[in-house]
Amino acid sequence: MRAHFRKELLEGIYGYKFVLSMVLSLTVIPFTLFLGAERNELEATEYRLSTERAWEAVTTQPPKPPHSAAHVGISIWKHPTPLVAFSTGSLNELGVSTTINPHQTPRLSGSLSERTPLLNLFGKLDYAIVIQVIFGLFAFVLSFDLVSGEREDGTLKLVLAHSVSRSEVLVGKALGGSTVLLIPVTLATLLSLFFFTPIMGVSLTGTHWLQVLGVFLLSCLFLVMMFVLGLLVSCLTRRRMTSMIVLLVVWVTLIFVVPRAATSIAQHLVTLPSSEEVSRRIREASAEAFEKNMQVINEWLAENPGLTQSDVPPSVQVAGRRAMDQYNESQEARIRQNVDVALQRQVSLATSLARISPATSYMLAVTHLSGTGVHRHQRFLRHLDEYRHRFAEHFNRMEDDDIQLVEDFTGVPRFEYAEEPLANLLLTVMVDASIMATLCVLLFGAAFAAFVRYDVR
Amino acid sequence: MIETRKLTKEYEPGARALDGLNLEVAEGEVYCLLGANGAGKTTAIHLLLDFISPTSGEALIDGINVARKPLEAKTRVAFLPENVQLYGALSVRQNLGFFCEVYGKRMEQPELEALLEEVGLPAATLDRRVRHLSKGMRQKLGLAIVAVKGAQNLILDEPLSGLDPEAASSMVGALGRLRDRGTSILMSTHDVFRAKELADRVAILLDGRKILEKTREELRDADLERLYLEYIRGGRSESEK
Numbered sequence: 250m251r252a253h254f255r256k257e258l259l260e261g262i263y264g265y266k267f268v269l270s271m272v273l274s275l276t277v278i279p280f281t282l283f284l285g286a287e288r289n290e291l292e293a294t295e296y297r298l299s300t301e302r303a304w305e306a307v308t309t310q311p312p313k314p315p316h317s318a319a320h321v322g323i324s325i326w327k328h329p330t331p332l333v334a335f336s337t338g339s340l341n342e343l344g345v346s347t348t349i350n351p352h353q354t355p356r357l358s359g360s361l362s363e364r365t366p367l368l369n370l371f372g373k374l375d376y377a378i379v380i381q382v383i384f385g386l387f388a389f390v391l392s393f394d395l396v397s398g399e400r401e402d403g404t405l406k407l408v409l410a411h412s413v414s415r416s417e418v419l420v421g422k423a424l425g426g427s428t429v430l431l432i433p434v435t436l437a438t439l440l441s442l443f444f445f446t447p448i449m450g451v452s453l454t455g456t457h458w459l460q461v462l463g464v465f466l467l468s469c470l471f472l473v474m475m476f477v478l479g480l481l482v483s484c485l486t487r488r489r490m491t492s493m494i495v496l497l498v499v500w501v502t503l504i505f506v507v508p509r510a511a512t513s514i515a516q517h518l519v520t521l522p523s524s525e526e527v528s529r530r531i532r533e534a535s536a537e538a539f540e541k542n543m544q545v546i547n548e549w550l551a552e553n554p555g556l557t558q559s560d561v562p563p564s565v566q567v568a569g570r571r572a573m574d575q576y577n578e579s580q581e582a583r584i585r586q587n588v589d590v591a592l593q594r595q596v597s598l599a600t601s602l603a604r605i606s607p608a609t610s611y612m613l614a615v616t617h618l619s620g621t622g623v624h625r626h627q628r629f630l631r632h633l634d635e636y637r638h639r640f641a642e643h644f645n646r647m648e649d650d651d652i653q654l655v656e657d658f659t660g661v662p663r664f665e666y667a668e669e670p671l672a673n674l675l676l677t678v679m680v681d682a683s684i685m686a687t688l689c690v691l692l693f694g695a696a697f698a699a700f701v702r703y704d705v706r
Numbered sequence: 707m708i709e710t711r712k713l714t715k716e717y718e719p720g721a722r723a724l725d726g727l728n729l730e731v732a733e734g735e736v737y738c739l740l741g742a743n744g745a746g747k748t749t750a751i752h753l754l755l756d757f758i759s760p761t762s763g764e765a766l767i768d769g770i771n772v773a774r775k776p777l778e779a780k781t782r783v784a785f786l787p788e789n790v791q792l793y794g795a796l797s798v799r800q801n802l803g804f805f806c807e808v809y810g811k812r813m814e815q816p817e818l819e820a821l822l823e824e825v826g827l828p829a830a831t832l833d834r835r836v837r838h839l840s841k842g843m844r845q846k847l848g849l850a851i852v853a854v855k856g857a858q859n860l861i862l863d864e865p866l867s868g869l870d871p872e873a874a875s876s877m878v879g880a881l882g883r884l885r886d887r888g889t890s891i892l893m894s895t896h897d898v899f900r901a902k903e904l905a906d907r908v909a910i911l912l913d914g915r916k917i918l919e920k921t922r923e924e925l926r927d928a929d930l931e932r933l934y935l936e937y938i939r940g941g942r943s944e945s946e947k
Contacts, residue, residue: 251807252804252807252808253808255804255807256793256796256800256804259795259796259800259804260793260795260796263795263796263835264795402790402791402792403787403788403789403790403791404790404791404792404793406755406757406785406787406790407785407786407787407790407792407805407848407851408808409755409757410755410780410783410784410785410861411780411781411784411808411809411855412776412777412778412779412780412781413808414777704757704758705757706748706752706757706758
């Protein structure tokens with residue numbers, strides 16, 4: 250097997266495909282990481298300044314009653330992640346900031362796509378996309394003729410005329426070819442990372458480095474899986490031209506067709522109410538909430554005949570307003586939760602269907618690990634919602650303590666976001682990593698079965 | 707020794723690509739299989755190398771049944787396919803190095819140079835990329851690769867196909883030297899002139915059947931081309947005549 254491994258390695262390295270792959274990886278990978286680093290720097294600065302400004306706005310506001318102060322809220326910005334250089338994920342489409350309102354479930358707005366429509370023009374470019382699209386294709390380019398090409402060239406006959414086992418030949422090809430594929434990617438990644446921290450100015454913690462390592466290992470796994478798929482097709486065809494055409498169709502299907510088709514199917518199977526419909530339901534709920542307020546006041550007026558609305562004491566007004574807010578909040582939360590559940594079902598169906606393509610599994614895993622997907626966004630929203638309750642409670646307590654005017658706002662709780670522990674991230678990523686690893690083994694098994702029966706004539 | 711006993715191959719029921727072939731290539735003998743395209747020459751070779759399984763009969767290398775013990779039989783035979791391209795991105799040295807490793811051999815520079823000289827390639831080609839070699843040179847390198855194995859049995863499928871006269875002559879010379887060292891050589895060819903020049907025995911195949919077998923002595927004064935055409939057109943076997 251060593252001989253076959255070495256031969257594949259040498260043949261690959263001396264071939265023009267390797268040179269092309271080297272040039273591409275050494276230019277595109279550093280370029281994408283540089284772009285990502287630049288974006289990270291911008292976002293980190295924007296986040297820092299906006300957060301400082303928002304806190305300053307809260308603490309320097311003129312004295313107001315607790316209720317009004319709570320309604321002014323506080324602006325919160327989503328924490329940027331330096332791993333955006335590795336995977337942009339859904340970051341461009343997801344909102345980045347919100348103003349905390351004690352009676353509304355927080356929703357983030359102001360996505361980068363909204364602020365910079367140019368980004369929507371031709372799609373995004375990041376490390377994961379380069380690996381998925383460019384090097385996914387390269388995996389096929391390096392493997393499509395490994396068997397069918399050697400059959401056409403007569404070398405397969407020459408080799409198999411000797412007493413070598415076919416498994417030895419196939420394992421040598423798989424290992425040698427995969428190594429040729431991974432050398433440029435590894436070199437370019439290492440070289441870029443070498444410059445990433447000191448020159449591109451990205452500061453990474455130990456956890457970030459482990460995440461980067463995870464992204465790199467997932468990329469290697471994906472590329473090896475694609476390579477083995479190419480090897481399988483080469484074992485199933487007799488001409489290199491046929492394998493190339495088949496693999497081109499497979500590549501287009503896996504990278505472009507399956508994810509888009511899965512999204513469309515999910516959209517048709519799980520319908521979401523339109524935004525107008527959601528707004529209408531919320532408006533109706535607000536009207537009903539107002540009725541609750543009026544009900545408290547009317548009850549007091551009924552208990553105190555002869556008095557008018559202007560005589561309603563502040564404690565009853567607060568009770569009425571709280572009843573209204575409570576109702577409003579619970580109804581809106583219910584409406585939004587229904588939408589969120591449907592949305593969640595839609596996303597979950599789309600991702601499950603799209604996982605038919607290992608390219609999607611790879612992208613989901615990398616996005617998840619980089620913290621640029623929907624998962625981190627939803628986790629952030631949950632943290633925001635918890636914070637909203639603490640924020641509202643702070644001012645409610647003041648109201649309960651009969652504080653008429655809030656003058657010192659430094660005691661307002663500050664929002665702190667803790668990133669998901671790496672172990673949890675890795676556990677979730679394991680699903681997609683396992684899909685890719687299992688596919689890799691199954692595809693190699695199929696390639697082996699095909700090669701054992703391969704007609705070398 | 708290369709031997710077939712009533713070797714038969716049917717790719718589809720009733721359609722025999724090879725029909726009861728009996729042949730024996732003794733030590734130090736060159737045996738040429740002549741025949742038109744589809745006559746069964748390549749099928750016979752593929753059966754001898756276990757690339758396909760026989761429908762009936764036996765293919766033997768040094769008495770070992772190829773279908774039953776393919777790996778053992780293949781250690782005793784070397785094979786050169788038609789128009790082998792080899793690994794174009796690698797040099798002559800790297801191609802030889804790979805096959806040496808596959809065969810479990812090790813060759814130093816003087817041995818490599820001597821090997822190339824034996825097959826008619828200059829030593830300077832050692833570090834040239836194979837993709838830059840002419841077809842004739844590649845075929846000679848192919849012969850050097852099979853010679854590296856040092857097997858006592860050699861099977862060649864159309865080794866002279868597409869070679870210019872000089873390259874073909876040089877190839878025939880190299881094969882003659884291998885024969886002189888006691889190698890049993892079975893080759894298929896269309897080239898009746900080269901067959902007559904090199905072969906110790908010649909057989910003509912037609913529709914999977916051997917219709918003629920002649921020794922060098924029997925062919926000495928015969929016109930092999932005329933005989934070939936007569937038998938191919940007549941479609942009869944020697945015994946039928």
